[in-house]
Amino acid sequence: MGRAPCCDKARVKRGPWSPEEDRQLRSYVQLNGTGGNWIALPQKAGLNRCGKSCRLRWLNYLRPDIKHGGYTEQEDHIICSLYSSIGSRWSIIASKLPGRTDNDVKNYWNTKLKKKAMAASRASGAFTAPGTPTALSPDASASSSVTSSSGDVRFAMYSQPQPQTQGLIHFDAPPCKPQTELAPVPPAAIALDGTGGVWASEPASHAVALDDVFLPELVGGDQLFPYGDFFGGLQDRTLELSACYFPNMAEMWGAASEHAHAKPQGLCNTMT
DNA sequence: AATCCTTCCAACCGCACGACG
């Protein structure tokens, strides 16, 4: 027996939002905020919608700082690089792209960027495609691709756990040069001290242990970062990585007052 | 013009997690 549903699905409206509903939600949130309670919000706002639906609509569509479409090459590179290193952690990837939402990035990857990346990687000969039997497992039957009712080719889940690298695409991602439109890297950016085990900042008193810096699942028991080669070598890419994997990125963002405005909304304080 | 096919994306679903009583 699972937990009770968040709302009575039979009584709330579902499906596409009407302009009137959008207007109601937008004006309510702008006037009152969310009140920290999305479940109670629909009733207060006079909407016959599930709280989760309201939250999703606001975060993915109605927020004033949302961008839709028009992805730049720079954003493409960031998405590809992060996807190849951390996989489908869309919220983390989106947090590196101001104005983008996890849903938007996910859709963009699934519909456009994945194909683009596959084509590019295939051309360079460094390609292992998700769902490609030879790339996944000696036991090709462990995975399959399916065609959905709507016609999309959608990859089925592996029937057995796969090492993360096997389902990922390898890129020769060009260096991501800083651009003003991108979220700034927190000033705590660090450089590898050369020992492979400890990361040192400037000044050296801020040295931190490797497992304090990276997401635990990205750091093997032997303290080796398993996906560093996706960035063309970890040592040269510390600026980009530091912004992605600091466990308390939001706190650092806040600490860097001049960059505080760039902290993406909804960014978790701890990335677990 | 009609039909079929493909692409795209908004929205839904269920699960995991943290906060709180």
Place this chain on the structure above:
DNA sequence: TCGTCGTGCGGTTGGAAGGAT
């Protein structure tokens, strides 16, 4: 410590829109 609740996340789906035949 445990149960409940709200939130956040990633995977999945439905259907509209546009292209191809």
